[in-house]
Amino acid sequence: MKKIKQQLFEACKSYVLQREQTIKETISSNKQALHSETKSSAGDKHETGRAMLQLEMEKAGQQLGIINQMKTTLDRVVLADTTTVIKLGSLVITNNNNYFLAISAGEIKINNTIYYAVSIASPIGRLLLGKREGDQLEFNGKMFIEKVI
Template sequence: MSKRINKESILRASEIKQQLQIEDFEKEISALKKEIYAHSETPSQGDSSAAERTEVLQRYESELGFLKDELDFLDRIDTDSEISEIGMGAVVITDKKNFFVSVSIEQVEVNGIDFFGLSTKAPIFQVMRGKKSGENFDFNGIHYKIKDVY
């Protein structure tokens, strides 16, 4: 790739995307809590919808905690380190997609270029880990050529 996108810009875009997800979950949790606790009467044992809403609330709160942990993780990534092989904090430019090895984030756009946040727990990372510019890898029947790693 002739012109590299600044890694700090990719990280900041990833943090913003993560923060927006956190805010969405917080809004959903707040609305769900209002719905659950708005009724002054105690639901009967046969009221399965209240139990289902409470279960959903617990799942949302758990996911919110996970998202906050990932945001904290993003905050600890060193964007100044020199990286020549695929590992944590690497930007990976391939002929198919561009990745930012960090946490699982759908996609962020920086200067008109899309980057996909990639967790080190993702199966594709296990295949590409340790590879360098100019190398290739295959995942799910797709062949990738690595153009740049930084």
């Protein structure tokens, strides 16, 4: 199970790096478009195009900030810890689903088993945090915590 936990962690890191690369490519593309935008005879059209590119740049900058927060969260994950109390970096097996508490990276499939990488700030993450093996909680029906790794 520790190997699976490591694979989930690596999948989360890969997710962050892929998103970061996409955002950086968008920023680079927008910078090129902004610099190559020339004044045309249709002045208003030119200004509207520049404004739209500027908005896209701001949006990409905000997304890059979120990526940096995800990287910081992953830096805080300690995989070697063994505890029965759910915390950042825990792999939680329930009767409904399997959760890896790290970042919100969604569904990750390993060895034909589905795991959900969730943030501790997400609704399910907040519910799981601090719980122990054997605890029950209510999330889309009753959930029983079978194992914490």
